[in-house]
Amino acid sequence: MTFTQRAHGIVKAIAVVLSLAVPTVLVVSSADARVGGGSSSGSRGSRTFSAPPSTSTAPGSAQPFNRTFTQPGSPNVGAPAPARGGFFNSPGRSMLGGLAAGFLGAGLLGMLFGGGMFGGLGGLSSIFGLILQIGLIVIVVRLAMSWWQRRNQTASAYAGGANGPAAQQSFRSGAGFGIGSSAAPLEILPADYEAFERLLGDIQDAWSNEDIGRLHTLATPEMVSYFTKDLDANRARNVVNKVFNTKLLQGDLAEAWREGETDYASVAMRYSLIDKTVDRATGRLVEGSEAPTEATEVWTFLRPRGGNWELSAIQQT
Numbered sequence: 345m346t347f348t349q350r351a352h353g354i355v356k357a358i359a360v361v362l363s364l365a366v367p368t369v370l371v372v373s374s375a376d377a378r379v380g381g382g383s384s385s386g387s388r389g390s391r392t393f394s395a396p397p398s399t400s401t402a403p404g405s406a407q408p409f410n411r412t413f414t415q416p417g418s419p420n421v422g423a424p425a426p427a428r429g430g431f432f433n434s435p436g437r438s439m440l441g442g443l444a445a446g447f448l449g450a451g452l453l454g455m456l457f458g459g460g461m462f463g464g465l466g467g468l469s470s471i472f473g474l475i476l477q478i479g480l481i482v483i484v485v486r487l488a489m490s491w492w493q494r495r496n497q498t499a500s501a502y503a504g505g506a507n508g509p510a511a512q513q514s515f516r517s518g519a520g521f522g523i524g525s526s527a528a529p530l531e532i533l534p535a536d537y538e539a540f541e542r543l544l545g546d547i548q549d550a551w552s553n554e555d556i557g558r559l560h561t562l563a564t565p566e567m568v569s570y571f572t573k574d575l576d577a578n579r580a581r582n583v584v585n586k587v588f589n590t591k592l593l594q595g596d597l598a599e600a601w602r603e604g605e606t607d608y609a610s611v612a613m614r615y616s617l618i619d620k621t622v623d624r625a626t627g628r629l630v631e632g633s634e635a636p637t638e639a640t641e642v643w644t645f646l647r648p649r650g651g652n653w654e655l656s657a658i659q660q661t
Contacts, residue, residue, distance in 0.1 A: 377585040377621045377631055378639065379551040379658075385411040385570045386657025388610060388644045389603045396642050396659070399596035402612035406642045406659035413566045530600040530607055537595070539653045540611055540645060545590045547655055548617065551575075552587040563655040564646065578621075583630050588618040598642060605649040612661070614640040 384407045388396070392414040396406050543562055550558035554575050559568050578585060598610040617639065620632030644657035 378587055378617065378619045379548055379571065380641070381574050382660060383411065384409045384657075384659040386564070386567050386644065386655075386659075387412050387414040388657050389601075389606065389608050389646070391599075391601070391608070391610075392657075396598040396610040396612075396644070399598050399612045401594045401596040401614050402598075402640050402642055402661040404661050406661050409657070409659070411570055412657075530602050530609070532597055532600050532609055536609065536653065537611075540595070540609070540613075540643070541592045543645065543653060543655060544592055544613060544615060544643070548587045548590045552585065554584065567655055567657070579624070582624045583621050584624050585619070585621045589636065590615060590617040593638070607647040607649070608644060608656075609647075609653075610642055610644040610657075612640065612642050614638060 386409065388394075392409065392412055393416055398404060547559065547562050550562060551571060556568065556572055556575070559571055563571070592613060592615045594614045596612045598612055600607070600609040602608070615638070616636045618632075618634060618636055620634065621630045622628060623630055640661050642657075642659040642661060643655060644659075645653040646656040647653045
């Protein structure tokens with residue numbers, strides 16, 4: 345094998361690696377940095393592993409929790425969320441993963457030894473065709489991953505979730521929360537909706553100021569532990585996430601219930617905010633922008649009997 349052939353094989357291998365790495369880089373760079381980090385965290389009491397009903401604000405399913413202190417297996421708890429292992433390591437997907445891995449492995453070996461991904465590829469122009477083919481493979485795999493994740497979340501993670509007209513209350517669309525029906529198992533009053541909207545802004549402000557003491561008065565110890573971990577990760581990167589002008593645009597009650605001496609309310613909220621991450625020392629913009637963005641999440645609040653509402657969970661939609 346001549347030096348030129350070896351160099352050609354190395355260039356092809358690099359092209360494959362880059363084509364597979366680009367989607368991951370794009371996901372990381374566009375990740376949400378606001379409170380909660382764009383993930384689903386917390387607990388919803390005995391309904392932690394059951395889906396909050398969809399609403400007009402959040403018509404789709406809320407994502408299962410990837411961070412929670414609640415342990416599955418209680419008689420009052422639904423099916424646990426699926427394991428969040430890699431796509432190629434999950435049950436039921438080993439066949440597709442094995443085929444894709446074998447295909448890519450064979451292609452890489454072929455390129456390194458001059459045979460090409462599909463054999464007979466030669467010349468500099470073949471690199472572009474190779475990148476196109478790898479890109480098509482990546483797209484197919486990502487579509488399969490998305491399909492399987494949606495199917496698995498619907499069929500397993502949210503088995504036994506409350507549904508139907510009795511579980512979901514209807515509210516007026518528009519800015520802020522509407523006025524709820526009195527048919528809910530736990531009646532939520534206008535003052536409660538005002539508290540939810542106030543907590544939305546106060547928690548974002550405390551997060552932006554890295555005020556752990558303030559967060560302890562607004563959220564459960566579990567949620568504060570996640571916020572603290574995320575803030576520590578920002579400090580390790582020498583960045584700070586700044587959130588401004590949080591404004592509730594629309595909100596719906598998904599469900600409200602009582603467990604012993606504790607009240608729970610899960611509400612879907614669509615809100616706007618300015619979300620940016622800056623260098624802690626220089627103030628240089630690292631992620632985000634000064635332009636307002638929108639987010640739709642399901643926030644669950646709990647209230648001890650006679651106490652105030654606290655944030656106990658955030659779920660992405």
